[in-house]
Amino acid sequence: MVGLLIVGAGGHGKVVADLVQASGHWSHLSFLDDTYPKPDQVGPWQVVGRTGDSCFFLERHPAAIIAIGNNQLRMEMQKRLEEEGFRFPTLVHPHASVSSFCDIGAGSVVCTQAAVVIGAQIGVGSIINTGASVGHDCRLADGVHVAPGARLAGGVSVGEGSWIGIGATIREGVAIGRRVVVGAGSTILQDVPDGVTIVGSPGRIIHGEALERTLIPSMRTNL
Numbered sequence: 001m002v003g004l005l006i007v008g009a010g011g012h013g014k015v016v017a018d019l020v021q022a023s024g025h026w027s028h029l030s031f032l033d034d035t036y037p038k039p040d041q042v043g044p045w046q047v048v049g050r051t052g053d054s055c056f057f058l059e060r061h062p063a064a065i066i067a068i069g070n071n072q073l074r075m076e077m078q079k080r081l082e083e084e085g086f087r088f089p090t091l092v093h094p095h096a097s098v099s100s101f102c103d104i105g106a107g108s109v110v111c112t113q114a115a116v117v118i119g120a121q122i123g124v125g126s127i128i129n130t131g132a133s134v135g136h137d138c139r140l141a142d143g144v145h146v147a148p149g150a151r152l153a154g155g156v157s158v159g160e161g162s163w164i165g166i167g168a169t170i171r172e173g174v175a176i177g178r179r180v181v182v183g184a185g186s187t188i189l190q191d192v193p194d195g196v197t198i199v200g201s202p203g204r205i206i207h208g209e210a211l212e213r214t215l216i217p218s219m220r221t222n223l
């Protein structure tokens with residue numbers, strides 16, 4: 001058993017720490033956060049430094065996980081720490097249900113009550129949050145966040161860095177582009193282009209490059 005460094009001591013950091021504790025696979029865990037030295041404690045765990053100090057903790061914590069909600073920041077930080085020599089485990093809460101016939105990348109986290117079903121592939125540095133479900137044969141790229149209670153039906157694909165909001169539902173086979181934000185509670189029935197924010201049921205694009213470029217009325221409704 002070795003020590004684990006959690007980068008980010010906010011709400012998601014706490015969720016990850018709780019998961020780590022429940023898994024029992026790590027001898028100790030510590031946080032890095034840019035608010036250091038205040039607070040120097042999160043629950044029973046110590047905040048030991050700032051994110052830029054990571055290399056000083058490599059020997060005592062050879063493994064790390066980035067617990068930052070922002071997808072782009074999380075990916076950049078994971079890349080930097082990998083270059084420093086940290087290894088990135090895949091963390092699965094003991095109360096999550098994950099098929100043995102799926103792939104989940106390094107640094108990804110599957111939270112309590114989440115389900116990842118046969119044939120699903122999830123990239124590196126992703127978050128499958130509390131109670132979310134990823135259906136059979138879904139393909140999620142790197143740095144994706146599926147927020148609590150969101151549901152992806154079978155064969156959905158999600159591009160790099162996209163965020164599926166809390167309680168959203170994605171119909172089977174739909175392709176969500178890169179850096180897309182799907183609003184809380186939205187229902188997405190058709191493919192979504194890169195870089196847009198889409199909300200509502202059925203989804204409509206409210207901002208993003210694709211809207212500015214195309215302004216196709218059918219893209220604003222019934223997505």
Ligand SMILES: CC(C)(COP(=O)(O)OP(=O)(O)OC[C@H]1O[C@@H](n2cnc3c(N)ncnc32)[C@H](O)[C@@H]1OP(=O)(O)O)[C@@H](O)C(=O)NCCC(=O)NCCS
Nearest residue numbers: 147148164165166181182183184185186197198199200206
């Ligand atoms: C999609 C989201 C990012 C948009 O935020 P925003 O860019 O600040 O957008 P605004 O709040 O200014 O809303 C713009 C319009 O979209 C509507 N809208 C925003 N989010 C919506 C949603 N989830 N469903 C339906 N309509 C929504 C607003 O009512 C508003 O409509 P109007 O112009 O007719 O008044 C945000 O509302 C959201 O849903 N975030 C997800 C939160 C989440 O999943 N948290 C989990 C954390 S783990």
